[in-house]
Structure formats: structure tokens, C-alpha cells
Amino acid sequence: MLQAAGAFCARLSREYIPNPFIFAVILSAVVYVLGIALTDSGPFQMVEYWYGGFWNLLSFAMQMVVILLFGHVLASSPPARKIIGWAARLPNSAGQAIILITVLAVVFGFISWGLGLIIGAIAAKEVCLQAKKRGIKVHYPLAAAAGFSGLIIFNCGFSASAPLLVNTDGHFLADKIGLIPIAETIFTPYNLIVITAFLLIIPMVYRAMHPAEADTEEVSDEPVVEAQALTGSTGIGSEATTMQRSSVEFGQSVHVSPTGVLTVAPPVLEQNGTEHAHRSFAERLEQAPPLTWLVAAAGLSYLGYHFATKGFDLNLNIVNFILLILGLIAYKTPTAYVDAIDEGIRSCGQIVLQFPFYAGIMGMMASSGLVSIFAEWLVAASNQYTFPLLTLISSAITNLFVPSAGGQWAVQGPLLIEAAHKIGADIGVTVMAFSYGDQLTNGIQPMWMLPLLGVTALKAREILGYTAVMMMVAFVIFGVGVTVLPLLFT
Numbered sequence: 510m511l512q513a514a515g516a517f518c519a520r521l522s523r524e525y526i527p528n529p530f531i532f533a534v535i536l537s538a539v540v541y542v543l544g545i546a547l548t549d550s551g552p553f554q555m556v557e558y559w560y561g562g563f564w565n566l567l568s569f570a571m572q573m574v575v576i577l578l579f580g581h582v583l584a585s586s587p588p589a590r591k592i593i594g595w596a597a598r599l600p601n602s603a604g605q606a607i608i609l610i611t612v613l614a615v616v617f618g619f620i621s622w623g624l625g626l627i628i629g630a631i632a633a634k635e636v637c638l639q640a641k642k643r644g645i646k647v648h649y650p651l652a653a654a655a656g657f658s659g660l661i662i663f664n665c666g667f668s669a670s671a672p673l674l675v676n677t678d679g680h681f682l683a684d685k686i687g688l689i690p691i692a693e694t695i696f697t698p699y700n701l702i703v704i705t706a707f708l709l710i711i712p713m714v715y716r717a718m719h720p721a722e723a724d725t726e727e728v729s730d731e732p733v734v735e736a737q738a739l740t741g742s743t744g745i746g747s748e749a750t751t752m753q754r755s756s757v758e759f760g761q762s763v764h765v766s767p768t769g770v771l772t773v774a775p776p777v778l779e780q781n782g783t784e785h786a787h788r789s790f791a792e793r794l795e796q797a798p799p800l801t802w803l804v805a806a807a808g809l810s811y812l813g814y815h816f817a818t819k820g821f822d823l824n825l826n827i828v829n830f831i832l833l834i835l836g837l838i839a840y841k842t843p844t845a846y847v848d849a850i851d852e853g854i855r856s857c858g859q860i861v862l863q864f865p866f867y868a869g870i871m872g873m874m875a876s877s878g879l880v881s882i883f884a885e886w887l888v889a890a891s892n893q894y895t896f897p898l899l900t901l902i903s904s905a906i907t908n909l910f911v912p913s914a915g916g917q918w919a920v921q922g923p924l925l926i927e928a929a930h931k932i933g934a935d936i937g938v939t940v941m942a943f944s945y946g947d948q949l950t951n952g953i954q955p956m957w958m959l960p961l962l963g964v965t966a967l968k969a970r971e972i973l974g975y976t977a978v979m980m981m982v983a984f985v986i987f988g989v990g991v992t993v994l995p996l997l998f999t
Contacts, residue, residue, distance in 0.1 A: 530859070532909070533866040540870050544877040555873055562872015563865050566919055569674070569681075570864035572825045573915045574857045576668055579832035580623020581853040581960065582846070584631065586839035593632050597639040603647045603725070604716045606636050611655040611712040618659020619666035619704060621832060625659025626957065630964035632656055637728035648720055649728040653965045654975035655715045657958060660951045661976075661983055664944035665704050668828050669695055670914035671922065671940050671947075677824040681919070685926055686936050691823055693937035699994035700941060706986050714982050718975055729966075795844035801837050808834035856960045864915070871919045884928040896934045897942040897991040900925055904946025905984075909954055914947045938995050945987035952980030 537559070544555045583589065596613065600606040613632045618625025633649075633656035640647045663669065672694035674680050680688075694700070719725075794800065808830065815827065840846040874880045891899045907921055908914075921943065929939040951957055953976065955969040962969060 530863060533863045533870075537866055537870055537873075540873050540879065544873050544879055547882055548877045548879060550877040555877060558873045558876035559869040560872075561876060563869040565681075565872065566864050566868035566915075569915055569919065570860060570868075572829065573670070573864070574860050575829045576621065576825065576832070577623040577626075577860065578850065578853050578857050579829060579836055580621040580625075580668070581627050581856055582849045583621075583832055583836040583839060584617070584624045584627035585849060585853065586836065588839050589628065590631065593628065593635050594639075597632065597635040600636065600640060600645070603640070603645055603719055603722075606640050606645065606647045607652060607655050607716045607719055608712040610636050610652050611658050611715050612708065614656050614659040615662050615708050615711065618661075618663045621666075621668040621828065622660060622663030623668070624832070625663060626657070626960055627964070629656030629659050630961040633961075634728065634965055641727050641730075646722050646725045646727055648725045649965075650726060650967060650971040651715060651719055651975050652728075653961060653967050654972040654979070655712075656965070657951075657961055657972065657976055658711055658715075658979070660957050661711075661948050661979065662704065662707050664914060664948040665700055665707075665941075666695065667823055669944055670825075671918040671944050673823060673825045673828065674915070674918065675940055676822075677826065682922055682926055685923075685930075689937055689940060691821075694940050694944075695823075697937065697941070697995075698998045699990055702994055703945075703986060703990035706990070707983065710982065710986065711979060714979055715975070718978060795847075796842050798841050800843050801841060801846070805834055805838050808837075856963075859959070867917070867919050871923070874920065875923060880924045880927060883924050884931065887924070887928040888931045891932065893932055893934050894992070894996075896929070896932055897938050897995070898988060900939055900942040901946035901949070901987060901991055904943045905950045906946075908947045908950045914944070917947055918943065935995070935999075938991065942991045945991055949980060949983055949987060952976040952983070 541555050541559065544550050544558070545552060550558070593613070596609060600609050610629065610632045614625050614629030616625075617628045630653070633652040637647045637649050637652050664671070667673075672689070672691060675682065675686065675689040675694075676691055678688070788796075812827075812831065812834070815822070836849070837846055840849055874883075887896070887899060887903065904917070904921060904925075907917055925939055925943055926936065928934075929936055953973060955973065958969050958972070
């Protein structure tokens, strides 16, 4: 039954889900037409509203780029890969392998969505490779789907976009709701119960979807990496190259063939057997760990001061700063971290392109009056008890068109806050209901799967069926979490 449901959802996704940027363009056109039809705004006025908001989210867009980039780089670091390599050898069956991948993705997704996404992808690949070496047949597309689980729970954790944003000074809704502390969102009892339920149930769901051994599609064999002895891992594609290069000593010659074979030549030696010392001052600076230690020490001292004086207070800036400092420590030298940043920046292109369009949509909705109209519709269809569930559903639907929690909150946040004020709903619960809905339909929205697909060398259609089935179970968990559980703790 679960396999049939997954295949059906995969067929739908292949037919109807285009590139995520197309969603941004289509939604812009829809809001433009609605603004003309439902308000007094004229055609050119709507264009003015669109451009008026186009650049209003640049700082927020940068925060989103940074959280993905720094999380990506930290997850690809040599220490992280060593931990994953060790864990990959633990499972003794296909079911155990799927459970391990899911748990890793969920746990690290709770810490940071960028971290969970990349660690989930690397874990899926490494666990399947290790299992294949030991004669354990693990269905690779299902493993990759399990590795995406962090993106279905991240809005409950430390990198949740809307909950952290509304606890950040100067956020764009501060004049309406002020600052909402994470004690009223992420660290509420009902949210912690939701996280626990997800962690216990979803791995079992993925395990139940594993096909029979005869139908299992195993991971393809990795190319032989001649630097394996140096790095301690067979590596994964371009990320492996980043890791291996960061582990190469100065003076070693590195060559990467088109097939992925990395050859490391020994250092060039002088006649007396010592390493060639012809390094410029600039090269010595680039390879100087003390420079990294200096920045790390300053960063750690500030973090200690922040948490000592403000308690466990998280916002987007603090989370990003933590990821930066940990990444610098993991890579040891400045140039190794720079190389990793250069490699990871390619995963951020969609954010840079799409956020101005989301800001333009927000500008049209706010300036034309569409926000108030939609808020009145939502209020008319709900009461203070049903409002959270309707918020979750509306957020889940909107996420299909605005596949970014930050961009979506920019578009939908003003609407939901106005509706919550009118109906007397709790703002913290409203923020979490939005967050649950936004992360839910990531299971059928392929935008954030792009980094995972790059690591696993799979296509979205190969895993969307499994993530769609998981999404249906997650809807029950989140629905109960935002409707029933908050009532028990008020």
C-alpha cells in the first residue's frame, strides 16, 4: 500500500512540478491579477507596488543564504564526514540502515536545516555504500528520501525561519507583534512533543516502505579515489573533492580526473629530504591555523557572553554565527574554509534569485490591500480553535508556490498576523502553525532537494513518492500538535 502511494505521488510530481523559479513567476502573476480584480489598484499601480517591495528583503535573503551556506560547509567538513563514516558501519540490516539515516537527518535538521540537509544526503550515500560492501541490500532512492527528513522538521528547531525571525530585533513585523521569544514557539511543550513523535514515528514509516530484496535498487559503486588513505573516506562527488583538498598538505600536487579520481602526489623534496619551502608570505598566511584560532576564540568568547547574559536566546544572527565559528574550527586553516565556501555557494543560487520576487509579491499584497482581504476570508472561515489548523493548511499550500520558509513568511506572515489579531488567536501558536505547514509540503516541493540530489546523483522523481507518503503521516503529527496539544498547556 505504501509503495503504491509513493509511485502515484511520483507520477504526479513528474507531470506537474516545474522548476521552483517558475512558481515564483506564476505566483507574482496571480497576485498581480488578484490585486487588480479585488482592490482599487490599477495595472500600473500594481507594477509600482511590485517594484516598491522588490528589494525590501535583501538583509533577510542574506540571512537565508548564510544559514544554508554555513550549514552546508560544516556538514561537508572532515570531522562531520568521519562521524558519518563511523555511523555508516553500524547497521546490520536494510531496516536499520533506513532508520539510522532518518534519525541523523532529523537530529541534525533540528539543529540546522542546512546541516540536516547535507548530512542527511551524505549519510544516505555512505550508509548505502557501507551496506553494499557487507552484502546488505538497501533501497537507495528510499535512503535518499529518508535523508531529506530534516527538511520536514527543521521549522521545529534551532534554524526555524519564522520563529527565529520574530525573535530578531528589527524584523519586518516588529511594529505589529514586537519580539516573540522562542519560549513561546520552539521551546513550548507542544512543539517538543511534536519533535519527539516525529523522531519516533517517521523512521518506522520509511522502514515500512522498504521494498522486497528482489526490487531493491542499490547505490552504484563509487569511483576509486587514490587519496582514500589520506582522507579516510571514499568521498562523494564534488563535496569529497572539497574535503580531500582541505586534508592535503601544502606542497602536494592534486589532480582530479573527469571521472572523479583524485591523485595526490607527495610533496616536492629538496636534496636533503626536507619539504620544499618556496612559499610566499601570502601562501603562509593562507595556511596559518593561528588566524583561524584568533577568529574562533573571539567568536566563542562572544557566544559565551551572549548566552551568559541573555540565556538560551536564539535568533537567525546567532545561529548563523555559531555555524560560522564551528565551520572555521572544523577546517582549521583559512584557505581550507574559503575553498569549502566556494564549493558550497552553488547551492544558494535559488535563494538569491527568488527572494526579490517574494519581496515583490509582499509589496503587491501589502500596498494593494490584498493582505487585509485574505485575512478577512481566513477569519470568516475559522475561530480561535480552528484557526491554527487552517493556518497550517494554508501555509502548506502556499509553500508549493513559495518554496522558502523565509520568503513565504514575508508573503504570508502579515496576512496571518492580521487575522490572528482579529480572531484573538495566540501569536506564538500562529507562528508555529505556519512553520508546520511550510515544512510539511517540502515533501513534494523539489526546490530544497537540489543539494541532496547533487550529492546522491538521483533525480527528484526517484524519491518524491516516498517523501510524499511520509508527508501524509507528518500531517497527522503536525495537525494534532498545533490543534490539540496547545490547549493542554494553556
